[in-house]
Amino acid sequence: MTPVVEKLGAAVDDWVQANNGQLISTRRHLHAHPELAFAEFETTSYLEQRLREIGLKPRRLPTGTGLVCEVGSGEPVVVLRADIDALPLADLKDVPYASTREGLCHACGHDVHTTVVLGVAMALASLDGVPGRVRFVFQPAEETLPGGATEVVASGVLDGATRAFAVHCDPSVPAGKIGLRTGAITAACDRIDVTLLGPGGHTARPQLTVDLVDALGRLITDVPALLSRQVDPRAGMSLVWGAVNAGIAANAIPQRGQLRGTVRVLDRDAWKDAENLMRSLVQRVAATTGAEVDVDYVRGVPPVVNDPRAVALLRAAALETVGSDHVVLSPQSMGGEDFGWFADVMPIALARLGTHGGGAPLDLHRGTFDIDERAIAIGVRLLARTALHALEADAVQSPASGPPPPARTRRPAPGDTSSRPPGEE
Ligand SMILES: [Zn+2]
Ligand SMILES: [Zn+2]
Numbered sequence: 001m002t003p004v005v006e007k008l009g010a011a012v013d014d015w016v017q018a019n020n021g022q023l024i025s026t027r028r029h030l031h032a033h034p035e036l037a038f039a040e041f042e043t044t045s046y047l048e049q050r051l052r053e054i055g056l057k058p059r060r061l062p063t064g065t066g067l068v069c070e071v072g073s074g075e076p077v078v079v080l081r082a083d084i085d086a087l088p089l090a091d092l093k094d095v096p097y098a099s100t101r102e103g104l105c106h107a108c109g110h111d112v113h114t115t116v117v118l119g120v121a122m123a124l125a126s127l128d129g130v131p132g133r134v135r136f137v138f139q140p141a142e143e144t145l146p147g148g149a150t151e152v153v154a155s156g157v158l159d160g161a162t163r164a165f166a167v168h169c170d171p172s173v174p175a176g177k178i179g180l181r182t183g184a185i186t187a188a189c190d191r192i193d194v195t196l197l198g199p200g201g202h203t204a205r206p207q208l209t210v211d212l213v214d215a216l217g218r219l220i221t222d223v224p225a226l227l228s229r230q231v232d233p234r235a236g237m238s239l240v241w242g243a244v245n246a247g248i249a250a251n252a253i254p255q256r257g258q259l260r261g262t263v264r265v266l267d268r269d270a271w272k273d274a275e276n277l278m279r280s281l282v283q284r285v286a287a288t289t290g291a292e293v294d295v296d297y298v299r300g301v302p303p304v305v306n307d308p309r310a311v312a313l314l315r316a317a318a319l320e321t322v323g324s325d326h327v328v329l330s331p332q333s334m335g336g337e338d339f340g341w342f343a344d345v346m347p348i349a350l351a352r353l354g355t356h357g358g359g360a361p362l363d364l365h366r367g368t369f370d371i372d373e374r375a376i377a378i379g380v381r382l383l384a385r386t387a388l389h390a391l392e393a394d395a396v397q398s399p400a401s402g403p404p405p406p407a408r409t410r411r412p413a414p415g416d417t418s419s420r421p422p423g424e425e
Helices: 003-032 041-053 110-125 148-154 212-227 268-287 308-322 338-344 374-395
Strands: 067-072 077-083 133-139 163-174 178-180 188-197 238-246 256-265 292-301 327-329 348-356
Touching (some): 003 041, 003 110, 003 374, 041 067, 041 110, 077 110, 077 338, 110 133, 133 148, 133 374, 163 178, 163 308, 163 338, 163 374, 188 212, 188 268, 212 256, 212 268, 256 268, 268 292, 308 348, 308 374
Parallel strands (some): 163 348
Antiparallel strands (some): 067 133, 178 348
């Protein structure tokens, strides 16, 4: 730990201890007032007000919701990202801070991510001597396709920064622990809709028509099976159907049927080829049935591929925050997370924030999801220290303008494990 990180890190710890109650009430306020993707107007105003109160100058993102705001001065610049949207789910919890809006719930923990990043902004803004700038990005619309991250990248909000970090709640990890992983930590996720068309007919005479339900059945089983022999198994690509619709009567062959599913993949190169591959496999199988086929393929989010050096910085911060016994290897998730788009313009790393507080597991995207609120203070300390480590590590050869130098010429970060193969946390 450098003297600057040691001094400012300790000051952040003190700030968090003094303001933990405020952090928890912020999270509860956000939890009680969830808003959907690109409609986070009250959330944005609330954050704007909180940031202005401490003398910061937040700017709205071009999409109308979400904010960007900086603390510190000079170079380098590191980004901390939070997502601010909620889900169209009913909140099923009986707690004082339950959602006040019918059918809306912060069931993915974005209220926690937002509180953590706001907390870091408040903590660092209270200090002198931050060695560069920390840029806080409160991103809208993580839960939709294409997500708000694409807008953030396209709008130039990330320009000039050397790296970006984020956390995501992990209800399978106890509060007090932090999960890290080098390489892919979440999967790419695309959507595929397949429509089959045929003449229809009587189930007594399938030979005179195209048996559309049979054709759907072939697609359901044959496409995933063929896929498993067309793609390197290490790419972790899977096609799972989530909906199938066709027919009404027991004795009539329908004229139309539809399949809908998701394609998930952990390897970014394999993801690039996924659309063409999926289209050709569906065409191939459909051709054997005689049905006419139409494929609608929607590219979703890329995998979040954690950069080894960025993970090393997170690890240094995590070790200081919770100690080595509480830093765990995070498994790969087949879930999607649009933070992966940030990797188009800079190295990124996403950490898993343990939120499980005992009892039955409370999974994400369910109306029962809740957290052990002790995780919030840990998230603030983790990301604040990560930002400080990153500013120190990137300071050495960071020019006043222009792109960051190649990673290998930078000063090794504390706890740097970038020479290890991915996955060996
Ligand atoms: Zn989610
Ligand atoms: Zn999420």
